[in-house]
Amino acid sequence: MASDSQLHQNEEFLSELKECAKLLTEKLQGDQFEEASQIIHAMLEARDRHIFNSVGRLTRGLHNAIVNFHVDADLSKEPPHIASSEIQDASNRLNYVIDLTQKAAEKTMDMVDEAAPIAMNLGQEASSLRDQWARLRNREMGPDEFRQLYHRMDDFLAQMAIGTEQLGRNLQEIILEQGFQDLTGQVLKRVIGLINDVEQDLVSLVRIAGQVEEITGLAPGVDKDTQTALLEKRKTEAEGPQINAATRADVVSGQDEVDDLLSSLGF
Amino acid sequence: MKILIVDDFSTMRRIIKNLLRDLGFTNTHEADDGVTALPMLKSGGFDFLVTDWNMPGMSGIDLLRAVRADDKLSTLPVLMVTAEAKRDQIIEAAQAGVNGYVVKPFTAQALKEKIEKIFERVG
Numbered sequence: 001m002a003s004d005s006q007l008h009q010n011e012e013f014l015s016e017l018k019e020c021a022k023l024l025t026e027k028l029q030g031d032q033f034e035e036a037s038q039i040i041h042a043m044l045e046a047r048d049r050h051i052f053n054s055v056g057r058l059t060r061g062l063h064n065a066i067v068n069f070h071v072d073a074d075l076s077k078e079p080p081h082i083a084s085s086e087i088q089d090a091s092n093r094l095n096y097v098i099d100l101t102q103k104a105a106e107k108t109m110d111m112v113d114e115a116a117p118i119a120m121n122l123g124q125e126a127s128s129l130r131d132q133w134a135r136l137r138n139r140e141m142g143p144d145e146f147r148q149l150y151h152r153m154d155d156f157l158a159q160m161a162i163g164t165e166q167l168g169r170n171l172q173e174i175i176l177e178q179g180f181q182d183l184t185g186q187v188l189k190r191v192i193g194l195i196n197d198v199e200q201d202l203v204s205l206v207r208i209a210g211q212v213e214e215i216t217g218l219a220p221g222v223d224k225d226t227q228t229a230l231l232e233k234r235k236t237e238a239e240g241p242q243i244n245a246a247t248r249a250d251v252v253s254g255q256d257e258v259d260d261l262l263s264s265l266g267f
Numbered sequence: 268m269k270i271l272i273v274d275d276f277s278t279m280r281r282i283i284k285n286l287l288r289d290l291g292f293t294n295t296h297e298a299d300d301g302v303t304a305l306p307m308l309k310s311g312g313f314d315f316l317v318t319d320w321n322m323p324g325m326s327g328i329d330l331l332r333a334v335r336a337d338d339k340l341s342t343l344p345v346l347m348v349t350a351e352a353k354r355d356q357i358i359e360a361a362q363a364g365v366n367g368y369v370v371k372p373f374t375a376q377a378l379k380e381k382i383e384k385i386f387e388r389v390g
Contacts, residue, residue, distance in 0.1 A: 101278075102276070102277065102278055105278040106277075106278065106281070109278075109281060109282075109285075235353075235355045236353070236355045236356055236359050238320055238321050238326065238351055238356070239351065239353060240321060240350055240351070241350035241352075241371065242350075242352045242353075245352060250353055250354055250355065251352050251353050251354065252352050252353075252354060252357065252370070253352070254370065255369065255370055255373060255374075255377045258352070258357055258368055258369075258370050261354060261357055261358070262357065262361055262368065265358065265361065267361040
Protein backbone atom coordinates (compact mmCIF):
# COMPACT_ATOMS: atom_id res chain seq x y z
CA MET A 1 0.00 0.00 0.00
CA ALA A 2 1.21 3.51 -0.81
CA SER A 3 1.20 4.65 2.80
CA ASP A 4 3.38 1.68 3.81
CA SER A 5 6.09 2.63 1.35
CA GLN A 6 5.76 6.22 2.59
CA LEU A 7 6.34 5.01 6.16
CA HIS A 8 9.36 3.04 4.98
CA GLN A 9 10.76 6.13 3.23
CA ASN A 10 10.18 8.19 6.38
CA GLU A 11 12.07 5.64 8.49
CA GLU A 12 14.99 5.58 6.06
CA PHE A 13 15.09 9.39 5.98
CA LEU A 14 15.01 9.58 9.79
CA SER A 15 17.87 7.09 10.22
CA GLU A 16 19.90 8.94 7.59
CA LEU A 17 19.31 12.19 9.53
CA LYS A 18 20.31 10.49 12.80
CA GLU A 19 23.56 9.23 11.27
CA CYS A 20 24.35 12.69 9.92
CA ALA A 21 23.51 14.31 13.27
CA LYS A 22 25.91 11.97 15.09
CA LEU A 23 28.62 12.70 12.54
CA LEU A 24 27.90 16.46 12.72
CA THR A 25 28.26 16.50 16.50
CA GLU A 26 31.61 14.64 16.20
CA LYS A 27 32.96 17.07 13.60
CA LEU A 28 31.84 20.12 15.63
CA GLN A 29 33.39 18.73 18.79
CA GLY A 30 36.60 18.16 16.76
CA ASP A 31 36.46 21.77 15.46
CA GLN A 32 36.27 20.43 11.88
CA PHE A 33 34.03 23.24 10.63
CA GLU A 34 34.45 22.63 6.91
CA GLU A 35 33.53 18.98 7.20
CA ALA A 36 30.70 19.94 9.56
CA SER A 37 29.24 22.34 7.02
CA GLN A 38 29.53 19.66 4.30
CA ILE A 39 27.45 17.35 6.50
CA ILE A 40 24.83 20.12 6.98
CA HIS A 41 24.76 20.50 3.20
CA ALA A 42 24.23 16.72 2.80
CA MET A 43 21.40 16.81 5.36
CA LEU A 44 19.65 19.58 3.42
CA GLU A 45 20.01 17.61 0.20
CA ALA A 46 18.59 14.48 1.88
CA ARG A 47 15.58 16.49 3.10
CA ASP A 48 14.94 17.97 -0.33
CA ARG A 49 15.19 14.52 -1.94
CA HIS A 50 12.79 13.15 0.68
CA ILE A 51 10.24 15.89 0.06
CA PHE A 52 10.53 15.46 -3.70
CA ASN A 53 9.97 11.67 -3.50
CA SER A 54 7.10 12.05 -1.04
CA VAL A 55 5.36 14.64 -3.17
CA GLY A 56 5.83 12.45 -6.24
CA ARG A 57 4.26 9.52 -4.43
CA LEU A 58 1.38 11.66 -3.17
CA THR A 59 0.72 13.07 -6.60
CA ARG A 60 0.49 9.58 -8.03
CA GLY A 61 -1.87 8.57 -5.20
CA LEU A 62 -3.97 11.68 -5.77
CA HIS A 63 -4.19 10.98 -9.47
CA ASN A 64 -5.38 7.42 -8.83
CA ALA A 65 -7.97 8.53 -6.30
CA ILE A 66 -9.34 11.11 -8.72
CA VAL A 67 -9.44 8.73 -11.66
CA ASN A 68 -11.63 6.44 -9.53
CA PHE A 69 -14.24 9.18 -9.34
CA HIS A 70 -14.87 8.72 -13.06
CA VAL A 71 -15.57 12.41 -13.45
CA ASP A 72 -15.85 13.72 -16.98
CA ALA A 73 -15.73 17.49 -16.58
CA ASP A 74 -15.08 20.59 -18.66
CA LEU A 75 -12.81 22.59 -16.35
CA SER A 76 -12.58 25.59 -18.69
CA LYS A 77 -16.03 26.76 -17.62
CA GLU A 78 -16.72 28.52 -14.34
CA PRO A 79 -18.17 26.73 -12.44
CA PRO A 80 -16.78 23.54 -14.07
CA HIS A 81 -19.37 21.72 -16.13
CA ILE A 82 -19.67 18.01 -15.28
CA ALA A 83 -20.60 15.95 -18.33
CA SER A 84 -20.76 12.66 -16.48
CA SER A 85 -19.65 11.13 -13.18
CA GLU A 86 -20.60 8.50 -10.65
CA ILE A 87 -22.39 11.14 -8.63
CA GLN A 88 -24.29 12.33 -11.74
CA ASP A 89 -25.33 8.74 -12.30
CA ALA A 90 -26.44 8.37 -8.68
CA SER A 91 -28.46 11.62 -8.95
CA ASN A 92 -30.21 10.44 -12.08
CA ARG A 93 -31.08 7.16 -10.46
CA LEU A 94 -32.49 8.88 -7.39
CA ASN A 95 -34.60 11.16 -9.57
CA TYR A 96 -35.93 8.02 -11.21
CA VAL A 97 -36.92 6.74 -7.76
CA ILE A 98 -38.81 9.95 -6.99
CA ASP A 99 -40.53 9.73 -10.35
CA LEU A 100 -41.50 6.09 -9.97
CA THR A 101 -42.81 6.45 -6.43
CA GLN A 102 -44.85 9.50 -7.39
CA LYS A 103 -46.44 7.68 -10.32
CA ALA A 104 -47.24 4.66 -8.15
CA ALA A 105 -48.78 6.87 -5.46
CA GLU A 106 -50.91 8.78 -7.98
CA LYS A 107 -52.10 5.62 -9.72
CA THR A 108 -52.97 4.00 -6.39
CA MET A 109 -54.93 7.07 -5.31
CA ASP A 110 -56.72 7.10 -8.69
CA MET A 111 -57.77 3.49 -8.12
CA VAL A 112 -59.04 4.34 -4.64
CA ASP A 113 -60.91 7.44 -5.88
CA GLU A 114 -62.63 5.24 -8.44
CA ALA A 115 -63.44 2.49 -5.95
CA ALA A 116 -64.71 4.66 -3.09
CA PRO A 117 -67.96 5.86 -4.70
CA ILE A 118 -68.76 2.35 -5.98
CA ALA A 119 -68.42 0.92 -2.49
CA MET A 120 -70.40 3.80 -1.00
CA ASN A 121 -73.27 3.50 -3.47
CA LEU A 122 -73.55 -0.24 -3.00
CA GLY A 123 -73.54 0.28 0.75
CA GLN A 124 -76.24 2.92 0.62
CA GLU A 125 -78.49 0.93 -1.67
CA ALA A 126 -78.04 -2.19 0.47
CA SER A 127 -78.97 -0.19 3.55
CA SER A 128 -82.06 1.26 1.93
CA LEU A 129 -83.15 -2.16 0.66
CA ARG A 130 -82.71 -3.63 4.09
CA ASP A 131 -85.20 -1.10 5.47
CA GLN A 132 -87.67 -2.06 2.75
CA TRP A 133 -87.04 -5.75 3.40
CA ALA A 134 -87.73 -5.24 7.09
CA ARG A 135 -91.08 -3.69 6.20
CA LEU A 136 -91.85 -6.65 3.97
CA ARG A 137 -91.06 -9.07 6.77
CA ASN A 138 -93.31 -7.11 9.11
CA ARG A 139 -96.03 -7.41 6.52
CA GLU A 140 -96.18 -3.62 6.19
CA MET A 141 -95.88 -3.72 2.44
CA GLY A 142 -98.62 -3.54 -0.19
CA PRO A 143 -98.50 -5.43 -3.51
CA ASP A 144 -97.40 -2.38 -5.59
CA GLU A 145 -94.57 -1.61 -3.22
CA PHE A 146 -93.61 -5.27 -3.25
CA ARG A 147 -93.35 -5.22 -7.03
CA GLN A 148 -91.11 -2.15 -6.82
CA LEU A 149 -88.93 -3.87 -4.24
CA TYR A 150 -88.79 -6.98 -6.42
CA HIS A 151 -87.36 -4.99 -9.36
CA ARG A 152 -85.11 -2.92 -7.17
CA MET A 153 -83.65 -6.07 -5.64
CA ASP A 154 -83.01 -7.47 -9.09
CA ASP A 155 -81.24 -4.28 -10.19
CA PHE A 156 -79.26 -4.20 -7.01
CA LEU A 157 -77.95 -7.73 -7.44
CA ALA A 158 -76.87 -6.86 -10.98
CA GLN A 159 -75.15 -3.69 -9.72
CA MET A 160 -73.41 -5.71 -7.03
CA ALA A 161 -71.99 -8.08 -9.61
CA ILE A 162 -70.66 -5.26 -11.79
CA GLY A 163 -69.53 -3.12 -8.86
CA THR A 164 -67.66 -5.83 -7.02
CA GLU A 165 -65.96 -6.89 -10.21
CA GLN A 166 -64.73 -3.32 -10.69
CA LEU A 167 -63.62 -3.15 -7.06
CA GLY A 168 -61.72 -6.40 -7.48
CA ARG A 169 -59.96 -5.04 -10.54
CA ASN A 170 -59.03 -1.81 -8.75
CA LEU A 171 -57.72 -3.66 -5.72
CA GLN A 172 -55.57 -5.82 -7.92
CA GLU A 173 -54.24 -2.74 -9.76
CA ILE A 174 -53.28 -1.31 -6.37
CA ILE A 175 -51.35 -4.46 -5.49
CA LEU A 176 -49.56 -4.34 -8.83
CA GLU A 177 -48.64 -0.69 -8.38
CA GLN A 178 -46.77 -1.61 -5.18
CA GLY A 179 -44.29 -3.30 -7.49
CA PHE A 180 -42.50 0.04 -7.53
CA GLN A 181 -40.81 -1.02 -4.29
CA ASP A 182 -38.87 -3.72 -6.08
CA LEU A 183 -37.61 -1.40 -8.82
CA THR A 184 -36.81 1.46 -6.50
CA GLY A 185 -35.17 -0.94 -4.03
CA GLN A 186 -32.81 -2.17 -6.73
CA VAL A 187 -31.93 1.34 -7.79
CA LEU A 188 -31.39 2.48 -4.20
CA LYS A 189 -29.07 -0.47 -3.50
CA ARG A 190 -27.01 0.52 -6.49
CA VAL A 191 -26.83 4.12 -5.34
CA ILE A 192 -25.75 3.01 -1.86
CA GLY A 193 -22.91 1.09 -3.56
CA LEU A 194 -21.88 4.16 -5.56
CA ILE A 195 -21.92 6.37 -2.46
CA ASN A 196 -19.75 3.91 -0.52
CA ASP A 197 -17.25 3.84 -3.39
CA VAL A 198 -17.10 7.63 -3.49
CA GLU A 199 -16.65 7.71 0.28
CA GLN A 200 -13.65 5.35 0.04
CA ASP A 201 -12.10 7.57 -2.59
CA LEU A 202 -12.68 10.68 -0.50
CA VAL A 203 -11.02 9.00 2.48
CA SER A 204 -7.95 8.32 0.29
CA LEU A 205 -7.86 12.00 -0.62
CA VAL A 206 -8.14 13.04 3.00
CA ARG A 207 -5.31 10.70 3.92
CA ILE A 208 -3.14 12.12 1.16
CA ALA A 209 -3.90 15.65 2.29
CA GLY A 210 -2.84 14.65 5.80
CA GLN A 211 0.46 13.32 4.50
CA VAL A 212 1.10 16.56 2.59
CA GLU A 213 0.48 18.47 5.81
CA GLU A 214 2.93 16.19 7.63
CA ILE A 215 5.68 16.75 5.10
CA THR A 216 5.26 20.49 4.75
CA GLY A 217 4.72 20.98 8.46
CA LEU A 218 1.39 22.73 7.87
CA ALA A 219 -1.49 22.04 10.22
CA PRO A 220 -5.09 23.28 9.62
CA GLY A 221 -6.13 26.07 12.00
CA VAL A 222 -9.44 25.55 13.76
CA ASP A 223 -11.51 28.71 13.95
CA LYS A 224 -13.37 28.29 17.23
CA ASP A 225 -15.95 30.98 16.51
CA THR A 226 -16.88 29.59 13.08
CA GLN A 227 -17.19 26.11 14.56
CA THR A 228 -19.51 27.24 17.36
CA ALA A 229 -21.66 29.25 14.92
CA LEU A 230 -21.91 26.22 12.65
CA LEU A 231 -22.97 23.93 15.51
CA GLU A 232 -25.66 26.40 16.62
CA LYS A 233 -27.02 26.67 13.07
CA ARG A 234 -27.15 22.88 12.73
CA LYS A 235 -29.51 22.58 15.71
CA THR A 236 -32.45 24.03 13.76
CA GLU A 237 -31.42 22.95 10.28
CA ALA A 238 -33.91 20.76 8.41
CA GLU A 239 -32.98 17.09 8.33
CA GLY A 240 -35.88 15.46 6.55
CA PRO A 241 -37.70 12.40 7.92
CA GLN A 242 -35.94 10.88 10.97
CA ILE A 243 -34.92 7.26 10.50
CA ASN A 244 -33.59 6.51 13.99
CA ALA A 245 -35.68 8.76 16.18
CA ALA A 246 -35.49 6.36 19.14
CA THR A 247 -31.69 6.62 19.33
CA ARG A 248 -31.56 10.43 19.39
CA ALA A 249 -32.30 12.67 22.35
CA ASP A 250 -32.86 15.78 20.23
CA VAL A 251 -35.65 14.24 18.11
CA VAL A 252 -39.28 13.39 18.93
CA SER A 253 -40.97 10.14 17.86
CA GLY A 254 -44.55 10.65 16.77
CA GLN A 255 -47.38 13.15 17.15
CA ASP A 256 -47.90 12.50 20.88
CA GLU A 257 -44.34 13.58 21.71
CA VAL A 258 -44.75 16.70 19.52
CA ASP A 259 -47.92 17.60 21.45
CA ASP A 260 -46.25 16.93 24.82
CA LEU A 261 -43.26 19.12 23.92
CA LEU A 262 -45.46 22.00 22.79
CA SER A 263 -47.80 21.88 25.78
CA SER A 264 -44.89 21.66 28.20
CA LEU A 265 -43.71 25.01 26.81
CA GLY A 266 -47.12 26.57 27.09
CA PHE A 267 -48.05 26.51 23.41
CA MET B 268 -63.29 28.53 4.29
CA LYS B 269 -60.56 29.07 1.69
CA ILE B 270 -57.46 26.97 2.38
CA LEU B 271 -53.99 27.02 0.82
CA ILE B 272 -52.01 23.75 0.83
CA VAL B 273 -48.26 24.16 0.30
CA ASP B 274 -45.91 21.22 -0.28
CA ASP B 275 -43.30 20.50 -2.94
CA PHE B 276 -44.56 16.91 -3.37
CA SER B 277 -47.78 16.72 -5.41
CA THR B 278 -48.62 13.36 -3.80
CA MET B 279 -48.73 14.94 -0.33
CA ARG B 280 -50.81 17.90 -1.57
CA ARG B 281 -53.33 15.42 -2.99
CA ILE B 282 -53.48 13.44 0.27
CA ILE B 283 -54.06 16.57 2.37
CA LYS B 284 -56.62 17.87 -0.12
CA ASN B 285 -58.52 14.58 0.09
CA LEU B 286 -58.45 14.53 3.89
CA LEU B 287 -59.67 18.13 4.05
CA ARG B 288 -62.44 17.26 1.62
CA ASP B 289 -63.50 14.36 3.84
CA LEU B 290 -63.68 16.85 6.73
CA GLY B 291 -65.95 19.06 4.66
CA PHE B 292 -63.43 21.62 3.41
CA THR B 293 -63.80 21.72 -0.34
CA ASN B 294 -62.44 25.19 -1.16
CA THR B 295 -58.77 24.25 -1.34
CA HIS B 296 -55.92 25.68 -3.39
CA GLU B 297 -52.37 24.46 -3.87
CA ALA B 298 -48.84 25.84 -4.17
CA ASP B 299 -45.63 23.89 -4.58
CA ASP B 300 -43.31 26.26 -2.68
CA GLY B 301 -43.22 29.15 -0.21
CA VAL B 302 -42.12 31.32 -3.10
CA THR B 303 -45.33 30.73 -5.08
CA ALA B 304 -47.50 30.57 -1.98
CA LEU B 305 -46.70 34.00 -0.55
CA PRO B 306 -48.10 36.07 -3.45
CA MET B 307 -51.21 33.88 -3.46
CA LEU B 308 -51.70 34.59 0.25
CA LYS B 309 -51.06 38.29 -0.22
CA SER B 310 -53.66 38.60 -2.96
CA GLY B 311 -56.04 37.76 -0.17
CA GLY B 312 -59.06 35.70 0.70
CA PHE B 313 -57.35 32.79 2.45
CA ASP B 314 -58.58 31.69 5.88
CA PHE B 315 -56.13 28.90 6.61
CA LEU B 316 -52.61 27.87 5.55
CA VAL B 317 -51.33 24.28 5.66
CA THR B 318 -47.65 24.04 4.85
CA ASP B 319 -44.70 21.64 4.74
CA TRP B 320 -41.29 22.71 6.14
CA ASN B 321 -38.79 21.49 3.56
CA MET B 322 -39.21 23.23 0.23
CA PRO B 323 -36.46 24.21 -2.21
CA GLY B 324 -37.30 27.90 -2.82
CA MET B 325 -38.74 29.26 0.43
CA SER B 326 -39.09 26.86 3.34
CA GLY B 327 -42.23 26.56 5.47
CA ILE B 328 -40.58 28.22 8.45
CA ASP B 329 -39.60 31.21 6.30
CA LEU B 330 -43.09 31.33 4.80
CA LEU B 331 -44.52 31.34 8.32
CA ARG B 332 -42.25 34.22 9.31
CA ALA B 333 -43.18 36.18 6.16
CA VAL B 334 -46.88 35.65 6.92
CA ARG B 335 -46.52 36.79 10.53
CA ALA B 336 -44.52 39.83 9.42
CA ASP B 337 -47.20 40.96 6.95
CA ASP B 338 -49.85 43.32 8.43
CA LYS B 339 -52.71 41.76 6.50
CA LEU B 340 -51.64 38.15 7.09
CA SER B 341 -50.24 38.21 10.60
CA THR B 342 -53.30 36.55 12.18
CA LEU B 343 -53.74 33.85 9.51
CA PRO B 344 -53.99 30.41 11.18
CA VAL B 345 -51.06 28.25 10.07
CA LEU B 346 -50.72 24.49 10.44
CA MET B 347 -47.36 22.86 9.70
CA VAL B 348 -47.49 19.32 8.31
CA THR B 349 -43.95 18.07 8.05
CA ALA B 350 -41.46 15.24 8.44
CA GLU B 351 -39.14 17.52 10.48
CA ALA B 352 -39.08 16.14 14.02
CA LYS B 353 -36.17 17.75 15.86
CA ARG B 354 -37.11 19.33 19.19
CA ASP B 355 -35.30 22.56 18.34
CA GLN B 356 -37.24 22.84 15.10
CA ILE B 357 -40.61 22.28 16.77
CA ILE B 358 -39.75 24.97 19.32
CA GLU B 359 -38.55 27.29 16.57
CA ALA B 360 -41.87 26.88 14.71
CA ALA B 361 -43.86 27.49 17.89
CA GLN B 362 -41.86 30.62 18.65
CA ALA B 363 -42.37 31.85 15.08
CA GLY B 364 -46.11 31.67 15.69
CA VAL B 365 -47.33 28.41 14.17
CA ASN B 366 -50.80 27.40 15.35
CA GLY B 367 -50.37 23.63 15.03
CA TYR B 368 -47.66 21.11 14.19
CA VAL B 369 -48.43 17.72 12.62
CA VAL B 370 -45.56 15.34 12.07
CA LYS B 371 -45.42 12.92 9.07
CA PRO B 372 -46.50 10.18 8.75
CA PHE B 373 -49.82 11.30 10.23
CA THR B 374 -53.29 9.86 10.60
CA ALA B 375 -56.53 11.45 9.40
CA GLN B 376 -57.53 11.63 13.07
CA ALA B 377 -54.42 13.64 14.02
CA LEU B 378 -55.01 16.12 11.21
CA LYS B 379 -58.68 16.50 12.16
CA GLU B 380 -57.86 17.09 15.84
CA LYS B 381 -55.25 19.74 15.13
CA ILE B 382 -57.54 21.61 12.73
CA GLU B 383 -60.43 21.52 15.19
CA LYS B 384 -58.14 22.75 17.95
CA ILE B 385 -56.93 25.68 15.85
CA PHE B 386 -60.43 26.82 14.95
CA GLU B 387 -61.84 26.35 18.40
CA ARG B 388 -59.14 28.71 19.67
CA VAL B 389 -59.51 31.26 16.86
CA GLY B 390 -63.27 31.01 16.33
